[in-house]
Amino acid sequence: MYQYTEFDKQFVKNRAAQYRDQLERNLAGKLGDDEFRPLRLQNGWYIQRYAPMLRIAVPYGEISSAQLRALATIARDYDQPTAEIFQDAQEKQDALGPVALPPSYGGGSVRSHLKVGYGHFTTRQNVQFNWIPLAKSADVMDLLASVDMHGIQTSGNTIRNITSDERAGIAVDEIADPRPYCEIMRQWSTLHPEFAFLPRKFKIAVTGALEDRAATFWHDVGLHLVKNEAGELGFRVLVGGGMGRTPVIATVIREFLAWDQILNYLEAVVRVYNRWGRRDNMYKARIKILVKAEGQRYIDEVEAEYRQIVEVDGAPHTITQAELDRVAASFVPPALKRDRKGAEAKVHEIMRAGAEADPEYDRWLQQNVAAHKNPELRAVTLSFKRLGQAPGDATGAQLDVAAELAERFSAGEARVTHDQNLLLPWVHQDDLPELWHAARKAGLAKANIRLLTDMIACPGGDFCSLANARSLPIAEAITQRYQDLDELHDIGEIDLHISGCINSCGHHHSGHIGILGVDKDGKEWYQVTLGGSDGSLLSGAPAPGKVVGPSFSAAEVPEVIEAVLDTYRQQRQSNGNKAETFIDTLRRVGIEPFKAAANAARFEKQVA
Secondary structure, eight states: OOOOOHHHHHHHHHHHHHHHHHHHHHHTTSSOHHHHHHHHHTTTEEEOSSSEEEEEEOGGGEEEHHHHHHHHHIIIIISOOOHHHHHHHHHHHHHHOOOOOOGGGGGGOGGGGOOOSEEEEOTTSEEEESOOOGGGHHHHHHHHHHTTOOOTTSSSSSBOOOEEOTTTTTOTTBSSOOHHHHHHHHHHHTTOGGGSSOSSOBOEEEEOBSSOOSOGGGSSEEEEEEEOTTOOEEEEEEEOOBOTTSOBOOEEEEEEEEGGGHHHHHHHHHHHHHHHSOOSOGGGOSHHHHHHHHTHHHHHHHHHHHHIIIIISOOTTOOOHHHHHHHHGGGSOOOOOOOOOHHHHHHHHHHHHHHHTOHHHHHHHHHHEEOOSSTTEEEEEEOOOBTTBOTTEEEHHHHHHHHHHHHHHSTTEEEEOTTSOEEEEEEEGGGHHHHHHHHHHTTOOOSOTTSTTSOEEOOGGGTOTTOSSOSHHHHHHHHHHTOOHHHHHHHOSOOEEEESSTTOTTOGGGSSEEEEEEEETTEEEEEEEEOOBOSOTTTOSOBOOEEOSSOBOTTTHHHHHHHHHHHHHHHOOEETTEEOOHHHHHHHHOSHHHHHHHHHHHHHHHHO
16 A cells, blocks of 8 residues: 655645634634635535535545544544434434335335444545534544545545546456556645646546446546557546536547656646636536537647647656656555464364355355455455445444454455445455455345445435435335345346436446436436446446436335346346346347336336
């Protein structure tokens, strides 16, 4: 993992001290709320529907056991609203009324979703908390700074947290490790004086592997490490992707750019956007709108700006080999001790034999364990998708357990994944049985990775002031319906994504099945889309899903999903023992049979 320099450490601590002064002046009435608002947003502090929400950056997903323990402390000690705030939230939720789900799905009461003491992993490798009283926010900032964490540029119209493949540095299909470049980009973009007030927020994702596990085509800038015919390393540059009201797949504007020029080129990309991006309409301010409207003209202006930076300005952001080597030195594989003796070896053998005799262990190996660049190691995903807990949520106790597992089995390191789980990147294959036992005891070993219940979901209307509808009761209803692992494995790998509004924080556009909360006459309804893709090998080329019909009520959504999946099982083909995947079946037969099944399920529900 990258180790912050003394400059980095002092910078983060100074920011925390600066924020404490601003907060104290605000609480004393010396700094108005309007003046304080941009200052807290610069540090990741939002005011959401009921209480403050903190967004913490986890650059390119890497997180240490010490940092996980700090997050556990926040969950236990600080993610606890005052009685007045919590009572007010309960009353507001009760006024909205429950999401109308049938009794078989727990009635859909939203009261159960007003839980505290949780961190929440996001699709952009951040961690969020929803109930920290603002008066305690400076204490949280100090705690974060003590483990080199912060919320800088997790809000506002700036370059946000740079994300990457959770298997960066360990993937068997990797061309080059993207993490050193991500770190160099983090340093370049942090408090960049020219890009502090962009037309809109700006998101960058980087991958160094053949498979796109970072959803790069859906970002403002996506970067692929590639090699040209001469074997030289560089980047393929994509610009103008995004979701929201206008889903757009990014355009490749450079097939190959030498690696040492990436900051100079990004400077040109963002500078042209800063100059021409719309500021009169926030819904049309993202770079995707500019690229879509201007097309080749935008690309030409970027190339002209890049030539200016290189030929006239002297290429000031060129990455030297010495700087790359300095940063890359933080990302060497850790030394792992393999030294079992006596009683420990006997216990290990007993646990190994017990695990291998359990069919659930085999399923866990199949779904949660991935190959590693080092043949002696494996990458293991801890599942934070379980009944009674929102997708991506982690209690203080679970964060502590994750820290312990990272220390025991993964050299003290974990990764936040795009799918809202945690990955342990340095697990020795001989330790898999013991890790499985420990993770299962903690409820983090469910063998559902890449299956239906490993869904992506935003917090939705239970917390977010932008949401049109609640995501969490829908996620809970579907999870409850599909608890049988035999059935889940029969359905196979599938991406289900849920967003509470058109802002698409749940990435519904890219789900094989997408669910979007919409408002109709002040009531919560849901659109269902089919056929979306994030660009992974399972999903194929990136694409937005297509709406299958009019919006559905909350009570109808589980029945619609069931009808869609039943249609898949009726239509799929098999090749030997391998069944055709949902997305392949959908593309082969087309959307119409699924659309008809979805609308028939709605009709049957209404008749019933």
